[in-house]
Amino acid sequence: MSAIAPFVFGGLRSRVVFAPGAVERIGEEVARLGRSRALVLSTPAQASDAKALADRLGDRAAGVFTGATMHTPLEVTETALAVFGDLGADCVVSFGGGSTIGLGKAIAVRTGADQIAIPTTYAGSEMTDILGETKGGEKTTRRDPAILPETVIYDVDLTLGLPAGMSATSGLNAMAHAVEALYAVDRNPIITLMAAEAVRSLAVGLPGVIAAPLDRGARSQAQYGAWLCGACLGSSSMALHHKLCHVLGGSFNLPHAETHSVMLPHTVGFNAFAVPELMAPIEQALGASAGIALHRLAAGLGAPSRLTDIGLRREDIATVADIAMRNPYSNPRPFSRDDIVAILENAFAGTTPPY
Ligand code: NAD
Numbered sequence: 389m390s391a392i393a394p395f396v397f398g399g400l401r402s403r404v405v406f407a408p409g410a411v412e413r414i415g416e417e418v419a420r421l422g423r424s425r426a427l428v429l430s431t432p433a434q435a436s437d438a439k440a441l442a443d444r445l446g447d448r449a450a451g452v453f454t455g456a457t458m459h460t461p462l463e464v465t466e467t468a469l470a471v472f473g474d475l476g477a478d479c480v481v482s483f484g485g486g487s488t489i490g491l492g493k494a495i496a497v498r499t500g501a502d503q504i505a506i507p508t509t510y511a512g513s514e515m516t517d518i519l520g521e522t523k524g525g526e527k528t529t530r531r532d533p534a535i536l537p538e539t540v541i542y543d544v545d546l547t548l549g550l551p552a553g554m555s556a557t558s559g560l561n562a563m564a565h566a567v568e569a570l571y572a573v574d575r576n577p578i579i580t581l582m583a584a585e586a587v588r589s590l591a592v593g594l595p596g597v598i599a600a601p602l603d604r605g606a607r608s609q610a611q612y613g614a615w616l617c618g619a620c621l622g623s624s625s626m627a628l629h630h631k632l633c634h635v636l637g638g639s640f641n642l643p644h645a646e647t648h649s650v651m652l653p654h655t656v657g658f659n660a661f662a663v664p665e666l667m668a669p670i671e672q673a674l675g676a677s678a679g680i681a682l683h684r685l686a687a688g689l690g691a692p693s694r695l696t697d698i699g700l701r702r703e704d705i706a707t708v709a710d711i712a713m714r715n716p717y718s719n720p721r722p723f724s725r726d727d728i729v730a731i732l733e734n735a736f737a738g739t740t741p742p743y
Contacts, residue, residue: 512618657741
């Protein structure tokens, strides 16, 4: 009988409320944290939802800031911090995707404010203590316990309007967190269980969402999977896939979720050669070897499949590889610069991965 490999499990520290209509409990959740003046955050596109949420909060709302934007630029954080201070707010409620939740984290880490995150995409930021910020066009990432939202409300009804294309790419962005948790250098049996369940849930939920975007059952499966994926991201070290996506997003401004969608089959197809036994949950859920299965899933969801279609120029591939080699993350399969170039070439052309 083989022994359980040694591991460290840090626990899951957020309160998670997962229920249809759960957004109605926002007042209770603010009070539960002992807070009484929430600043509601959103992007401009979700401003009317944020205002409706502030109305629901009534006296417990200090105000609304609707200027959240991609990559958490410092200028936006500074403006939001001024609003937070002027209104005498004592917590933030982040309503939206990773961009809005990033702004809430940026405020919390500077002020000690509690956060309630209400995610409306599948990106998973709400479950992590990771904050990526940009200053002068340069993106830096840090981890801090103060960055993790105290409370997360998953209300499936808030995802019904997420367009099909964004649902597909956001769901594959989530899937990448679970997949890399399966072979993470610091994996542990609990997170492995969650990752396997995440893959299973997304594998049924995402095709259902694309077939019928208003199907609350499919949406619920996708959102449940996304929660688990976020927890995987928050508890595990990510590997080559996330490294390449960070370079493509950070240095070449490629769109976040789409980049994950395009890259995932290729990075996983590369890594699966080294750890086929760890990829079993993907193969069980999707019915083929990991890279090929994810390639088929992405195609079936109508997600973009080529880097050329999302803004990379072929002549940039060499630079991406150079940057990725500078400070590589841990990875289950050793790789050379030539390997990176080959992965990027395949992702550029959208060919089926070898494994
Ligand atoms: P996003 O938050 O940028 O949202 C994209 C657009 O979709 C926005 O205009 C938003 O208002 C809109 N939107 C969101 N939900 C909607 C809905 N239900 N219906 C209609 N429109 C909706 O996109 P994202 O992919 O969720 O987040 C990407 C950002 O999050 C990136 O900056 C990424 O780096 C960050 N991120 C961080 C972490 C972390 O752990 N720190 C994890 C994942 C992503």
